[in-house]
Amino acid sequence: MIRMLIPLLVFGALVGLLIAGLKTGDERKLVQSPLIGKPVPEFELPGLHDPDVLRSRDDLLGRPFILNVWGSWCWACRAEHPFVERLGREAGIALVGFNWKDERSDALEWIDRFGDAWDFHLVDYEGRVAIDLGVYGAPETFLVDHRGIIRHKHIGPIDATVFDDLMRRILQLEAEAGT
Amino acid sequence: MTTNLQQAARPLAWLLILLLSGSVLGSAIEPYDFESELQEKRFQALAEELRCTVCQNQSLADSDAPLARDLRQELFRMLQDGRSDLEIRQFMVDRYGEFVLYRPPVAGHTLLLWGGPLALLLIGLIAAVIVIRKRRQAL
Numbered sequence: 347m348i349r350m351l352i353p354l355l356v357f358g359a360l361v362g363l364l365i366a367g368l369k370t371g372d373e374r375k376l377v378q379s380p381l382i383g384k385p386v387p388e389f390e391l392p393g394l395h396d397p398d399v400l401r402s403r404d405d406l407l408g409r410p411f412i413l414n415v416w417g418s419w420c421w422a423c424r425a426e427h428p429f430v431e432r433l434g435r436e437a438g439i440a441l442v443g444f445n446w447k448d449e450r451s452d453a454l455e456w457i458d459r460f461g462d463a464w465d466f467h468l469v470d471y472e473g474r475v476a477i478d479l480g481v482y483g484a485p486e487t488f489l490v491d492h493r494g495i496i497r498h499k500h501i502g503p504i505d506a507t508v509f510d511d512l513m514r515r516i517l518q519l520e521a522e523a524g525t
Numbered sequence: 526m527t528t529n530l531q532q533a534a535r536p537l538a539w540l541l542i543l544l545l546s547g548s549v550l551g552s553a554i555e556p557y558d559f560e561s562e563l564q565e566k567r568f569q570a571l572a573e574e575l576r577c578t579v580c581q582n583q584s585l586a587d588s589d590a591p592l593a594r595d596l597r598q599e600l601f602r603m604l605q606d607g608r609s610d611l612e613i614r615q616f617m618v619d620r621y622g623e624f625v626l627y628r629p630p631v632a633g634h635t636l637l638l639w640g641g642p643l644a645l646l647l648i649g650l651i652a653a654v655i656v657i658r659k660r661r662q663a664l
Contacts, residue, residue, distance in 0.1 A: 378624075379621075380619060380620070380622045447592075474595075474599075476592075476595075477595060477599055478620065480621050481592075482578035482621065483579055483592075
């Protein structure tokens with residue numbers, strides 16, 4: 347009698363495994379960045395409003411900052427924009443836009459329409475620096491500490507929950523920076 | 526009757542031809558100026574075993590996503606620079622993690638992945654042997 351139950355148990359275990367798989371499906375799609383805990387890669391990128399100004403990694407060091415990857419083509423960036431604006435107002439640290447694989451005119455038009463929430467932008471239209479950053483979609487949001495180490499990366503749009511989580515982490519980075 | 530059938534089959538045959546040619550034309554690879562046939566082969570091989578992170582479950586070779594195009598460009602540049610396959614794979618892993626490798630390395634944390642199928646096969650074989658023996662005894 348017990349032996350008859352074995353296939354049923356195996357079947358039950360398999361169903362359990364598949365249900366667990368369904369639930370964590372979205373999580374598994376996110377690629378954990380191997381760059382967390384590593385320094386921001388070297389770069390030199392022009393600005394969006396100021397294309398003549400080149401900013402490098404060293405220009406950003408000393409204070410923690412938020413690096414927010416966006417593009418005018420990116421639908422989810424519109425969805426997260428209210429929270430990006432809140433970050434700009436409430437975070438208390440620099441909010442850097444990383445305008446990725448876009449076109450200047452489109453990006454400027456987008457900003458005219460939805461508002462410029464960022465302190466300044468880095469423009470990467472070839473996507474070379476984005477590869478070094480391990481960017482694979484927009485929006486993505488990186489938190490970088492005052493020593494230039496990538497401490498956190500959020501993939502996908504920021505919502506209320508993510509915003510709270512980011513703010514908590516930002517406070518910690520500020521505390522570490524001693525400001 | 527046969528002619529009717531043939532007539533009916535003709536559009537289907539055309540559809541098939543169209544679909545097949547489409548898949549050839551739709552190949553995502555841009556024309557690159559390879560230095561040698563070997564370099565081209567290495568490019569193809571690497572592009573096929575690296576995963577496109579945006580459109581997961583497609584390889585870099587299959588994907589038409591802008592990021593996949595950038596990564597192929599980068600791949601080509603590194604081949605031109607004379608970097609080894611190992612270095613190129615490491616470059617991708619450093620940025621996107623082991624997830625980009627369609628062939629993950631054999632290591633402690635991938636033991637189940639690589640050894641799992643073999644273990645299941647062994648369990649199945651052992652179970653089969655036991656069942657067959659028992660049935661023979663019963664006869």
